[in-house]
Amino acid sequence: MRIVVTGSAGLVGTNLIPSLKNRGHEIVGVDRQSGTPNVADHIVHGDLADADVRREAMENADAIFHLAAAKDDWGIDDDTFFFENLEVTQRLIEDARERDIHDWVFYSSVAAMGPGDEPRSEEASLEPDGAYGTSKMKAERLFRDYAKEVPEMSCVILRPSIIFGPGHFSYTNVHRLIEAIRGSRFLMVGEGQAIKTTSYIENVIAATLYLWERRKKGVQTYIYVDEPVRTTEELVADVYRLLRKRRPGVRIPLGLARSIAWVADVAAEWTGINFPITAARIEKFNTSTNYDASAIREEGFEQPVEIEEALEKTVNWHLENVN
Structure with missing residues (x-):
């Protein structure tokens, strides 16, 4: 099968492509950035908004894994x-339909559901907070509308939580946390009791392939998060332990942190500098993102890497590769 992987130079793409190749598939990687694994059979450098890029990528394709997305909390x-x-997802769907390409995996996000203290399953209402989550929610609707019009269409929608692991980008939350603790620049804000679900990259790839190989006609939507879920306090404590650093006993009250963040936001607006402390990051750190991924496990999926091993691998990668 010839599979198009969009966002092929990202963390998921660079890990997914070798796994698909090992299963005998022919792979076309598409990305604006360099970094698509060389094992891809064909690499398209360009923007998916460009019709010529989409045309080249989809030539003789059988399926599309759509990973590409705008995702950051700054800029x-x-x-x-x-x-x-x-x-861009709409354009990709339209072009694929013209070519009778109807097998899909779409990477959405738990952000399409919105945050919450209580664990939320796939049956929960979608209440996204912000443009990123709303854009993902609306993109999911495109695939559901598509399935209503084309009975032979198949789409696995995966909603992972924060994806982390060796090779993840500097703007990701777990990277920032490890770097701040490693550089003695971290102070705990609040009591640390917010639930923070995460998704380790090896587990995400395993979940993707498990669902893909069991796909059916229509749209199948699954949340993926690692288990057991952790609080920010537990996550921070683990990173300190793995870095073998002594943890300071000082905590910043949430109200004071918000005031500091307000000053940083004003400074950022004037200077254009991406400061490590922003009001949005303070709120996100202290807001629970609690999701119930029991559905995929009830289908028989078993998480291959436990959370402690996942964090250890990630921290070790930082120590070896990040100056």
């Missing part, structure tokens, strides 16, 4: 989120 405006995550 991306709402219009960009909706263009990259919704409009």
Whole structure:
């Protein structure tokens, strides 16, 4: 099978492509950035918004794994989120339908559901917070509408939580946490009792392939998060232990942190500098993202890497590769 992987230079793409190759598939990687694994049979450098790029990528294709998306908490405006995550997905779907390509995996996000203290399953209502989550929610609807119109269409929608692991980018939350603790720049904000679900990259790839190989007609939607779920306090304690660093006993009250973040936000607006402390990051750190991924486990999936091993592998990668 010839499979197109969009966002092929990202963390998921660079791990997914070798796994698909090992299963005998022919792979076309598409990305604006360099870094698509050399094992891909064909690499398309370009923007998916460009019709010529989509045409080249989809030539003789049988399926599409759509990973590409705008995702960051700094420097991306709402219009960009909706263009990259919704409009480009719409164009990709339209071109694929013209070519009778109807097998899909779409990487959405738990952000399409919104945060919450209580664990939320696939049956929960979608209440996204912000443009990123809203754009992902609306992109999911495109695939559901598609399935209503084309009975032979098949799409696995995967909603992972924060993806981390060796090779993840500097703007990701777990990377920032490890770097802050490693550089003695971290102080705990609040009591640390927010639930923070995460998704280790090896587990995400395993879940993706498990669902893909068992796909059916229509749309199948699954949340993926590692188990057991952890609080921020537990996550922070583990990173300190793995880095073999002594943890300071000082905590910053949430109210004071918000005041500091407000000053940083004003400074960032004036200077254009991405400061490590922002109001959005303070709120995100202290807001639970609690999701119930029991559905995929009830299908028989077993998480291959336990959370402690996942964190250890990630921290070791940082120590070896990040200056």
